[in-house]
Amino acid sequence: MLPAADDLWPGRPPLLEDESFSSWFARVAAANGLRPAELYRLVQPSGGLRPRDLDRYGDIHLLGAMADKTGVSREALEQSTFRRWAGWAFERDDGLVKLDWLPPAGREKAKRCFGQQVCPSCLAEDTTPHLRLEWRLSFLTVCPMHGHLLLDRCPACNEPFSILRQERREGVCCWSCGADVRRFTGDHPPVDPIPVQQNLLDTLNQGWRTLGSYGPVYSFAALEILALIARRIAGGKYAYGLREWISLHEPRLSLPPETLPRVHDWALLTPRARCVLVAMAHHLLGDWPHRFIVAARSVGMASSSVYNPSNEYVPFAYAHAVEWHLKEPHKFGARYEVASAKSVLERHGIKPTYRNLKELVGTKLAAMSEMAEPVGQATPWGQGRYWKLDGVSAEVKEAARHAAHRSGENVAAWLDKVLRKELKLPDMRLS
Ligand SMILES: [Zn+2]
Ligand SMILES: [Zn+2]
Known part of the structure; x- marks a missing residue:
């Protein structure tokens, strides 16, 4: 049932089809003459002074209150947050763990976060400039429409974009220096990441993908494996080795080392570096797990350096591949x-x-x-290729070999005959 007109706010912009919740929230605030932070304190008085990343942390009470005051359905609002991808891009979200492909936006405590990407060209073409929820996915680094790298910070002042910190202004601008984002242009990417990112988007929208010999796996598991690989390529002691292996086997990914700085937290990489990282990780995901295993072995990775089963949960298709192929000798199992x-x-x-x-x-x-079964077992006695007269002195061996050769027999048959005679056993025809 729609709320009574008296309960509605005067400014009620509709939620656009692909829009993120925080983008719409900022537009609702502006339509009512408020800053996003002011609107936030109005609808969630128990919340902090400033809203956290609402695409992730907008809870059901906030969404419910916004639905009641604007007439937009709660379900549509939920679909404009990360909840849309629960069970698809990640298994579940307890609000505490890092989401591999959905890094935080704005500021978390004092830390600058670069999880809000934008395409200035899309904004320039919009009738109503708005942020797309998909721009939050960090495996997306290039706008498929314009072919330019997305921006994750203001080119004028380098502050990360944060629409919820924006002042009372229409459109999308840098909250820090006020620059209109539409005046910028994204750079050309160092590799063409469109096929890779389209493949990942298809995986996400489909909910599963085939992962080599492991068959179909859930999209969140495939994306988690991709993130595990990306982490090894981004930093750690095997990073350069893996990159070198990839560039040898995939010439289009043979790029100067400065294209991809070595980092501990790859969520901090710019879209330019991330587009290379994602393409490299995606390459190792191909023909799973064989390509990854060959690369891992060639740089000397062992299972213990790939993951720790006692304190890390990883998808089966990764754990099993690593346990099976990269396990060091003498370990349990x-x-x-x-x-x-x-x-x-x-x-x-x-x-x-x-x-x-x-x-x-x-x-x-x-x-x-x-x-192991011994090589000679089940072969008729004396006919094994590796029958070597173990324990017999070299001198006797040599003499036996010579005598056998002279009699036209092989050593085993000749020795069998000699021993039978000595032991008074009946002759036996070797088959
Ligand atoms: Zn665009
Ligand atoms: Zn700025």
Whole structure:
């Protein structure tokens, strides 16, 4: 039921289709002659002086109050916040953890946050300039319409954009220096990230994607794996190694090192650097997990440097791939791993010898030598290729080899005959 007209505020701009909640909130404030912070204190008197990032932290009470006063439906308002992507871009949001692909905007305590991206060209073409919710996704770095890098800070004063700190003005401007964002232009990206970001948007909108040998996985799990890979490429001791491996295998990502600075928190990277990082991580996500494993091994990464199972939850398709392929020898699980490898070989009719196990697992494990089947087993005695007269002196071996050769036999057959005679056993025809 619509609220009574008396309860409505005079300024009630409609929520635009792709608009973010904070953008609409700022427009409602301006339409009623208020600053966003003033409107916030009016609808949420128990909140702080300034609203936090409302795309994420606008709670149901705030959304309900805004719906009641503007006549816009609560459901539509919810869809203009990060709630739209719960179960899609992230599994759930307790308000405390970092969301991999939705970094904070404005300021969190004293820290400047660069999670609000904008396309000045889109704003310049808008009848009603407004922020798109999708601009909050940090794997999106280029405007698909204009092909320019998005801006995450004001080119005039370098402050991050924060529409909720904006003064009582229409349009989108820098809250700090007041510059109209429409007068800027984004730069050209160092690589063409459109196919990658479109692929990620499709994954997000579909809710799942096929991840190589792991089959279909939820979109939030795929994006989480992408973030785990991005973190290794952005910083840490394997960062440069991985980048080098990628540039060797994917020439279009062979870029000068300064394109992508090494950082601990990759949410702080500019759209320019992030577009390279996302493209690199996406490359390693291809043919999952094989390409990533080959790259990880080539730079000497072991599972313990990729994630810590005791204090980090990661999607199965990542944990399993890492545990299976990058596990160091002698660690817990080695016997289990060898047993699994053994059954894989047996199912394929391949003998689980030490060499075959090592080839399948890709590394030597201590448990292999005791669990592998000996090469010669099940071969008729004396015909094994590697039959070596173990324990027999070199002199006798040589003489036996010579005698066997002279009699036209191989060593095993000749020795069998000699021993049978000595032991008074009946002759046996070797098959
Ligand atoms: Zn644009
Ligand atoms: Zn500025």
